[in-house]
Amino acid sequence: MATETEDAHDEGHHLPAVEDWPRGFGEASWWPFVTALGAAGIYVGAALFLMGTSGIVPTLAGPVIFVGSIGVFLVGLYGWLYHAFVTHFWERGADEHSASKLRWGMIAFLISEVATFSAGFTYFIFIRANAWPPEGAELPPLLGSLVIINTALLLASSVTLHFAHEAIREDKRGRFLGLLGATLLLGIVFIGGQVYEYYEFIAHEEFTLTSGVFGSAFYGLTGLHGLHVSMGAVLLGIVFARALMGQYSAERHVSVTTASMYWHFVDAVWIILVAVLYVGAELNAGI
Structure with a gap:
């Protein structure tokens, strides 16, 4: 033994x-x-x-x-x-079969995430279909410059990550590192923007998690998404650290692929969230 x-x-x-x-x-x-x-x-x-x-x-x-x-x-x-x-990393062979399993594993995980977010959106649609705004609830102005800026930041991060992925596939390491670093920075700024939005709502608008059914829906969905963006930032941070160590090449970049899939997913969820939650809450008529 x-x-x-x-x-x-x-x-x-x-x-x-x-x-x-x-x-x-x-x-x-x-x-x-x-x-x-x-x-x-x-x-x-x-x-x-x-x-x-x-x-x-x-x-x-x-x-x-x-x-x-x-x-x-x-x-x-x-x-x-x-x-x-x-x-x-360098001790393992570049096995396409193993890389395919990792990609399919990420796809399976993202399918489960679709189910998770769908439950939250279903809850909001259910309460939105009744009298609106909810009785006794005072909704703060949700649509503003901060939401627009945050959305622009997250969309820009998807663009920079896409071109970073393309760069490593072409073995352009300098371009890859620059675009990947920009993606990570944009994601961190987005998280900071969401924290600031929470501060504004709680401190100045007195709109909290306990502010009725809409408060629970708003903070539940945006908080869940913020947690996923934070997870994505950790993933990108690990990928960036590995990139600085020289651990990717045109033939070996499956982790970049899977991290990109996850990041593009949270970006897409944010667009839906803005359309359904922010814009939907501002509409006067029930759906």
Whole structure:
């Protein structure tokens, strides 16, 4: 047993696992567990926030757990992806079959994400079909320059990422790095813009998660999307770090492909969200 353990360490495996599982494929790891724990904590934090508004638990408990869980989730995601794809990049062969499996895996994941967002949009359409605005609700002005700027930023990031992907496929590394860095910067600025929008609504408009059914729909959908953009920024950050390490070429860029698929998806969801949530809420007549 000691010999097997030493051999596993010699092959470059990482704790806590020292043996391949199952049957020599992949490596057991705590990172998926850490990521799942952070995701669960996000829901717990949201529930505690609602309980805090009723005085059942301390008011700060929910926000603290929510923000901390997002941090745990993003750290877990980073560790998971780093150890899965980065540490032994050049030791692995450029296997088209494996690359195809990763692409189809991302497609399957995005299909599940369509179902997740569809549930949120269905909820909003259901409440929007009744008397509008909801009785007793004072809706803040949603459409403004900030939404337009955020939308322009996210659309621009899709354009820069598309051309970054094209650049690495043509082995133009300098152009690839510049456009990928610009994409990451645009995504971070978008997240900052959404945080600022929340601040404006909560501090100046007194429009919060507990502001009736529309408040829950607005913050539920925009918050879910913001979390996905943050996840996308982590993915792009890992891809950018790997690009700086010289880990991509015209023949080896499947991670760029899958990250691009995810980023274009969240961009498309944002366009639908603006059309349905922001514009839809401003219309006077029920649908």
